[in-house]
Amino acid sequence: MAAEHTVTQALLEWINSFALGKTIRTTEELSDGTIIWEILQDIDPQYFLDEIPQRAPSDHWLSKWQNLKHIHKLLVNYIRQQPDGMPSGLDPNPNLELVAEKNSVKEANKLLKLLLIAAIRSPNAQTYVETLQSLSTPTQEALKNIFEEAQNGQHEAIDGEDDVKEERELPVDPELQFEERVGKMLAENNRMAREKKEMQKQIDDMHDRLARLQENNDTLQSRLASTEDRLVNLRSGKGDLGLNAKALESKSRQQEDIIATQEARLATAQDEIDSLRMTVESLRVKNQRFQKLQDDYDELKTERDQLARKANAAEKYRQKLQASQDFEKENQSLRNQIKDLQQQLKEADSQQKWNSEREVELEEYRRVLPRIEQECSEIQNLKKQLEFNNHALTERLSNAEEQRERDDALISELRERVRELEGSPGSPSLTPGTETPKLEGTLQKDFEAIGVKESQLKSENEELKKEVELLKGPSVSIGSPLEGFSEAFGETLQQARANSSQSDEYWKLYEQFTSVLKKLAEAQDALDVTKRSLNDALTEGKWPQHAERKKTIPLIHSQLKLPTGRVST
Template sequence: MAMNGTVPPGTEAALVEWVNSFPLSDRVESLREMNDGRAIWEMLRTINKDSFVGELPSNKQSDYARQQNLLFIYGQLVSYLDGQDARYRDFSDYELKKIATGESSSSILKFLKLVLLVVISPPNHEIISKIPQLPSPTPLILQALFEEIDPARPPSENGDAPDTSDLDSGRESSKGSAFSSPTRRRDRELLLEEKLALVNAQLTRREAEVEDLKVDKEELSVAYLRLQDNYEAVKQSSAENEDRLKKLTSVHNEREQLSIRDLEAKISLQEETIGRQESQIAELQTNEAELQRRASKLSDVEEKFQKLQDEFHIQKVNLDEQTRRANAGDKYKQKVQATQGVERERDALRNQIDELRPRAQAYDEVRRENSKLKQENHEIGQTLSHSERSNNEFREMKQAYIAEIERFHRETKGLREALAQGQERIADLEDRSGGSEVHSSPMIVDGGLESELAETSKHEQQMQVARTALFWSRVLTIDRKSRIVELEKQNRQLTDDSDEKETTIKTIQRQLKNVQALSVDQDKLLQDKTQEITNLQSSLAEVRQGHPIEGTETFKRTREQLKIEQKKNVELEKMLSAAQKEVEAANDERTSSFDRHCLISELNIDLLQGALVDKPKLEIIEAVKKQSSMALMLLQSEHEALQLLHKGVQDENDRLKDDRKDAWYEAHEAVVAKGLADSDHAAHNQRLADLKDMIKKFSNDRSTESTAQISEALEMNIGVFARKIEESRERTLKQQQQIEKQEALIKDLETRLEQQKIVQDSMQSKEDAKEDAKFEETSPKEREYTQNLERELKLIASAYHDLAGRLQMNNVVLQRRAEAPKSWLGRQRKVMEGVGGLVR
């Protein structure tokens, strides 16, 4: 009925109609849609649910999955038909592959004939009774297929089949007459004897083949056990490789990626080797099943003579085979589950290692930030101590200014008394001049006009001197009053500024105490975190050594606490930066206002001291100018020397500033020191400029003073200037000493950093040397292990070729893949799990 691999349309339509008469999950439109085996399996389950049990191995739509389903169905059909003593057509793996790929409809038709043979062996009355009810010409085509399958036993509606024991005699009787002759009866007996002899010869030959097959079966079982031992050895070696991988990952932190890749490549090669070995085992199992099926066929011939004994033997063999398959499936499933569990644990350990690395880095950052905070607290404490010392100096100067102001009050009081005495003297002189004018006439009358003119000229000169003295005393009194008012205002302003600075210093001290308290709390938290880090490291070491994984909640809790501590550190840094800015601003404002007020107060004091001296006479103005110019030249030379010194100190400070940029913990202190030094030098320059202006004013205002008074004033001013110059020199020396201390501290820190770096480099080199030594120690073992694997693979290949040669000598067809396909191992595991489930 099938020509050139195709089926006539009428036959295909009739078979499709008959297949759709069964209760299927999906309706079938053509025979090619049945290549996955699902419809055939549902038909077999409908025909005989007790004999066809289990589920199909795969539900995927691939050629390999469909072929596996057809192999499973074919095995069930073979076992069923062998049990029913039915004759059927054998299917090769190539034909089943063609059915799975949908290349041949005739192969599917031949496969359906096995289903028809199941219907009539023994006859299924329910299925056969439904066939005449199908639309025409389906019953006729199915009847022709039944006759084609077994012409001697056509199906009937009542399910009775003719007896095949008298088949040959019936055919002979139909050809001849009803009553056979003796001659023909003898011929028939001779034919039967010949047939009996042929059967006996065939039976002896088959018995010899059965013995050979038993020997081959024993050899295959031995080879299977050897392969199983090799498989166990490979599994154990893979477990050892995984342990070695864990050790290598714990040792090689920096080379982790390369080592993991190499080990994964080795593991993939080992898995491919295992896959190839498992494929060989599966092929051997299929070959063994094929040999067993053929042995069962040969035993069917022997069953005709020893039926009871052979049935018992077959049942025993089938039971042993099923138990062996069940045990093998269970063992393989357990091994696969153990392998998967080890892989999951390995992945979990890798993830935990990746999570712990950023945590350790974060803890190091917290430690560094804590050290920075401690350094900043130390700097703030030094700044506060410096501000306290400056505040104390400011208070002492304030008390000195108050004493000077009181002294000025006393001197003004004395000047007022002197002014009152001068005014009384002037009044006396005016009275005397009036009296002389009254008594002049009698003196003129009495004689001596020249004497009277001389006395009058003397009185006029005395009056002129008294008027000038009175005028300058009044001017000085007015100037003193205005300056006293200004000094009182400055005193009040200084007191207000000092109060403000004291309040700011108190607030900064409170902030510093708060920051110190926070730093103490931060130290405690850091100690707790370091303790937790040590605990985590110890737990990680235990996990790497193979202990059960614990502490996942601890890791999560540590991560949350680390985030909280990082937020607190950010807030603390903000508070410290704000307090530092406030301290710097208060310090700058205090120093600038203090220097400004000092300059103003010193200038006022010097002017008042010069103003208190009596006015010189007009004759010595030139001498005073010369002495003032000489003093001015001296002061200018001193000023230029101080400027050069200031420039040198400023250049040195700039150089130190550039050098301090590379230092770690002394940057803030260096900047504060430079700011203070610059402010002192600027104040000193401003003070010198003010002194220069004061000298010019002094030379202009003292043009009428006496020589002695001018010399005394000049000596006093020169002493004051000498003291100020000495003070400026002492300040520069102190600044240089401070700069030298800072340089020494920076050099000390640099040497410590270099020593620490050298120690770290030495430790790193030692660790690298240890790791290289360990790697060199492990490499020969790995080479030896790979050589052992290659040797085992060669032995397995030679055993396989030996078995293949023996099986080909017995006309057994084998198929082998060159390489295990991708994801082959996963599919085989699923198949074995399914087989294990069916056997159980």
């Protein structure tokens, strides 16, 4: 605390070296910022031209805080614009809120140190150095320590300042930063334009007043010259002696008073002219700054236009890139569609090839089917004809068997009668008479009838042989086409089955159909065998014995699949 108090006293003594009109005893008198602003205007009047926000701040700390923030901002910028920049040992961010609200001595000393550095680095630094040398020795020692600490020390930023620096170092959108700078420049430009208009109006008023005062001065000078001439004439005795001397003297006094008044007014006008000249000079400086700001604004505007053109070009490139990506996606989609169409085309080709193969198979089937149907129809007709002939032959055979049985019975009866006649005492050979010729005539008739019947049977046997021969001829002629049909059909079947994609059920049904045809051929062969057996039996000319006929006739009927009830033994 003692060291801080020493620094405060040294800084206050240095501040009192300025022509402030009063003595500053505590830092509380500096908390409103007005005294510090006067010192800054004395340090560099061309840089610190503006007025503080609150020219007559109230006792409330917020108005003081506004002034201190304005002063601190300009002061820090002024130090940083100097060749040596901001000293590393000073704290560039004192807590101004504590200075305005609680009159913090420590924070006020930080602000006064910045003020001291600004004075030493200003264009009038030599004057302030001489002023420092005129101060007391303890003050000089304290200020020297402040300079050494500022140059050689290293300020350690507190956490709050680190956060502020981190916030300042955060990346800012260049477009937003540019808009902020443009907005600030436009506001500054408008403010300076208003100030320029006000100053120009004041200058015009001052020029008018100067012209009027100059005219009044000329009038008074002429009147003074005429009065002096008259006074000289009166003193020389050449004037009008009739006038009252007292009146002339009073008039002369009045004229002198008027002259003094006009001279005072002239001096005031001259002071106002000097003030206006200073104002014009400050306006000229402001105009230069305004021109600089205008140039910066034009540069920023040009930069903004360039950025806008670049942004438009980038947007066009982005749109072209998006369109290129869309074209690439559409191209890929078309490639996929082409692949799908090619796959469908291949499938269609394979399907067409399969259809052509099926058409060939169907055409082969259409070509073979009429032949098969015709052969089946011929076989059915032949089967019906053979069944009909078989039935007719069976009927005739049955009739022949019955007739033969009747003939055998008659022959047996006749033989019995012959044996009876031969063995009886009154046989014709032993008993001559009229009955023997009668008996002989009857037997003769019977033998003749038997001979006739035998001749009839022989003729019937011959007819049966002829019919069997006729039946055997067509069966042989039909057999060869059937065998030819089987070979051709087998070859066609093998080709169709090799090139076909039909299911197994189709070929099973087809095999069943061929097996039926095979069974039909076997039945035809069995019928031929039966007919040949019948033909052999008929060609022998005589029937086997009675016991053998009992065995042969059922065998024939079983082969011909005829009912045996009609055949008697």
